[in-house]
Amino acid sequence: MSRSAVVHHLAGEPHSRPGFMRTYLFSTDHKMIGKQFLWLGLLMMIPGGLAAMMMRWQLAWPGTRVPFTGGIPEPFMYDGHMGPEFYNSLFTMHGTIMIFFVAMPILVGAFGNFLIPLMIGARDMAFPVLNMLSFWVGLLSGLLMIAGFFVPGGHAAAGWTSYVPLSAAAHFTGVDWGQNLWCISLIFLGISSLMGSINYITTIINMRAVGMTLFRMPLVIWSLFITAILLLLALPVLTSALGMLLFDRMAGTSFFLPEGGGEPILWQHLFWFFGHPEVYVMILPGMGIASEILSTFSRKPIFGYKAMAFSMCSIAFLGFVVWGHHMFQSGMNPVLGMSFMVSTMVIAVPSAIKTFNWLGTLYRGSIHFTTPMLGALAFVSMFVVGGLSGIFMASLPVDIFIHDTYFIVAHIHYVLFGGSMFGIFAGIYFWFPKMFGRMMNETLGKIHMVVTFIAFNFTFFPMHILGVGGHMRRIYDPTVYEFLADLQPINVFITISAICLGVAQILFVINFFWSLAAGRRAERNPWRSNTLEWSAPTPPPHGNFETLPNVYRGPYEYSVPGAPEDYLPQDRRLDPKPAPTG
Amino acid sequence: MMGWLPENVSTFGERIDSLFYLIYYITTAVFLLVMVVMVAFLFLYRRREGRPALYSHGNNTLEVIWTVVPAIILVILTIMSGVVWQDIRGVIPETDVQVKVIGKQFNWRIIYPGPDNEFGTKDDLEKENDLHVPINKKILVLLGSDDVIHSFFLPHLRVKQDALPGREIAIWFEATKAGTYEIACAELCGFGHYNMRGHLFVDSAEDYQDWQRENWPAAAEVADMREAR
Structure with missing residues (x-):
């Protein structure tokens, strides 16, 4: 195997040549674990996406035969016709899968694992075995979640938020083991994520290369560092809540059931205490990725580096005190709602700072429209929409009307698809050469980005209109209501756009696999970028660097006057005397 | 938009x-x-060539x-x-009319206090999904649930409030135009959630009195009920 030979030759320290199992399955190499998380996330995108399409079909043409679903047996589908129980399972699993098994594994698992050691100049993570365990527990969690589709009673159907008491007793939904497996799977995912986040934090604090001070770290590392702290503090709360829910369901306790003295709102507090930081877990890495790419392809230093880092810190801190804004209409004390409105309005400020700084980065740059750049620009513009629409629901009185309507669905998709997903695409297009040693096809990539951008906006922007019209979320058949009748053509338009959006992703799949097999061989630094991963060989061997780099400057020194090229890598030493640059 | x-x-x-x-x-x-x-x-x-950033x-x-x-x-x-x-x-202002709305998979139980204006007495009137209120009066709604969380949504009145089992939540509204409007459930409450629909009838003062006369037990009957008790 030539690749192993290269690995052996280039690695800084002697490594014995590992076998197939140790290289591809039970690897402790952060890069392989990162790729494993990437595969997990990309694979899970398929059931998550298909669930969304089936829902959309039902919403546009309620009660009609859903194409290609004849093979799904009763009681889920009745000869291609969807029942309300299955519809509820579909949106529950769409949310659960996309959040826990697509966005988190790719943003945190894949990019976190692959990038952290390479970008801070370390040979691997602080705890490689823990890292491997984190993936395998994560995979187990994914398998348990998928298994839920095959148990009697169907999969969880109480929404990805699984509000109690609906989720706390089988007789409310008719779902028995589906909901139990949902809880167990997410408890495992919490453990997996805990192992990962401890690893990230330890690695970033202790294993940075010589000269890599905190304020010379690339912003994507800052974002992953902050994300890891959020996960460490927020996920155990969810894990405990899930444990309580499981006890309520299986052991006869009543933490959440009022007839036994329990409190339904307690679940919402616990869930959203996790759930809101979770939103930032999914958006902060995207912000980091966008910052790297915007600076690289504007050939310009990032505008206000420290403001960017500090605004992420303040977003993370404030992210822990805004959870109540999900509960304005829950029956929580109205005065408490007031304080959550204040903190929510405050958190809009650092988000605004970041947006304006990205614009500042573009100002008088030399902008290269590569595929990753298109992804990053899409991220910025769509994040603006998602951020601004958040102000509507932060306003307590306006939230009375738009709470639990499609306005919220539009908002979350502008943040999590427009934000996180475009961040994911941009990141994959950007780091694919370093990950797999080959370039992705630029033409195909650009077509994919443009088509996705258009189809995305056609799908999700009209949902704002549905929300303004009062269209509730999570309803199986909108034609039941007279006041929604005028909105039905919009539902049809959204569904057609959503199908286009889904089909457009085939372009990405083709590009991904074709490039993997036959893409142009990538050089060491194809984007002429400054950060340390680009000074490692492509693809980086076990141990990453030939010799560990020394860091002399910040990560965004582009177009430095007097420098020989328009980029100046972090590890390139400039002597006062004229000397050959390395 | x-x-x-x-x-x-x-x-x-x-x-x-x-x-x-x-x-x-x-x-x-x-x-x-x-x-x-x-x-x-x-x-x-x-x-552009030759133009550095x-x-x-x-x-x-x-x-x-x-x-x-x-x-x-x-x-x-x-x-x-x-x-x-x-x-x-x-703050909830002084209200003129009070009514209980209780969510129950998948219907709205509407409970009127009857002529004595007190809940829990024999002259209470319970209807399913039909809420009659007089126009230009402040209505107090006491929300509750018999099973899971529902959300009482009156899109035309800009009213939305979750209805929880185990606690009573008070909200109010005042309708300004007579007519029939839909009541929707806005919080997922199970497979019938999408069909948990009711009607709000905003009646003119006369219509409301007529409706009361037809549906509520007359004061005399109430007196009989009291004696029987």
Whole structure:
């Protein structure tokens, strides 16, 4: 195997040549674990996406035969016709899968694992075995979640938020083991994520290369560092809540059931205490990725580096005190709602700072429209929409009307698809050469980005209109209501756009696999970028660097006057005397 | 876009809608500003041979401006929203009519107190999904649930409040236009959630009296009930 030979030759320290199992399955190499998380996330995108399409079909043409679903047996589908129980399972699993098994594994698992050691100049993570365990527990969690589709009673159907008491007793939904497996799977995912986040934090604090001070770290590392702290503090709360829910369901306790003295709102507090930081877990890495790419392809230093880092810190801190804004209409004390409105309005400020700084980065740059750049620009513009629409629901009185309507669905998709997903695409297009040693096809990539951008906006922007019209979320058949009748053509338009959006992703799949097999061989630094991963060989061997780099400057020194090229890598030493640059 | 709002027929709905419009105008302006600047930058500063990028790490004055300006706008919005919220939800005014609304998979139990205006007495009247209220009167709604969480949603009155098992939540509204409006459930409550639909009948004073006369037990009957007890 030539690749192993290269690995052996280039690695800084002697490594014995590992076998197939140790290289591809039970690897402790952060890069392989990162790729494993990437595969997990990309694979899970398929059931998550298909669930969304089936829902959309039902919403546009309620009660009609859903194409290609004849093979799904009763009681889920009745000869291609969807029942309300299955519809509820579909949106529950769409949310659960996309959040826990697509966005988190790719943003945190894949990019976190692959990038952290390479970008801070370390040979691997602080705890490689823990890292491997984190993936395998994560995979187990994914398998348990998928298994839920095959148990009697169907999969969880109480929404990805699984509000109690609906989720706390089988007789409310008719779902028995589906909901139990949902809880167990997410408890495992919490453990997996805990192992990962401890690893990230330890690695970033202790294993940075010589000269890599905190304020010379690339912003994507800052974002992953902050994300890891959020996960460490927020996920155990969810894990405990899930444990309580499981006890309520299986052991006869009543933490959440009022007839036994329990409190339904307690679940919402616990869930959203996790759930809101979770939103930032999914958006902060995207912000980091966008910052790297915007600076690289504007050939310009990032505008206000420290403001960017500090605004992420303040977003993370404030992210822990805004959870109540999900509960304005829950029956929580109205005065408490007031304080959550204040903190929510405050958190809009650092988000605004970041947006304006990205614009500042573009100002008088030399902008290269590569595929990753298109992804990053899409991220910025769509994040603006998602951020601004958040102000509507932060306003307590306006939230009375738009709470639990499609306005919220539009908002979350502008943040999590427009934000996180475009961040994911941009990141994959950007780091694919370093990950797999080959370039992705630029033409195909650009077509994919443009088509996705258009189809995305056609799908999700009209949902704002549905929300303004009062269209509730999570309803199986909108034609039941007279006041929604005028909105039905919009539902049809959204569904057609959503199908286009889904089909457009085939372009990405083709590009991904074709490039993997036959893409142009990538050089060491194809984007002429400054950060340390680009000074490692492509693809980086076990141990990453030939010799560990020394860091002399910040990560965004582009177009430095007097420098020989328009980029100046972090590890390139400039002597006062004229000397050959390395 | 705001033209899609359902017609408003409640007293406080107008105040909610004007905030809605205000935020819509502000966010649209900010969005357009950001997009115009972004597209202009993308066009003006596209890569050209022989034109290097500006070497700059930022500008503290600008940074302060775009921190302070959004902060001021948000503070103003917060205060304006807080005042309206306080009036709608913070205090419940003296109400004229009271009614209990209890969610139960997948119906709204509407309980009227009857002629004695007290709940839990024999003259209570229970209807399914039909809520009759008089126009231009303040209505007190005591929300509850028999099973899971539901959400009592009156789109035309800008009313939405979760109904919880194990606790009673009081809200109020005042309708300004007679007619029939839909009641929806806005919180997922099970497979029948989508069909948990009721009707709100806003009756003129005369119609309301007629309806009461037809449906509520007469005062004489109530007296009989008391004696029987």
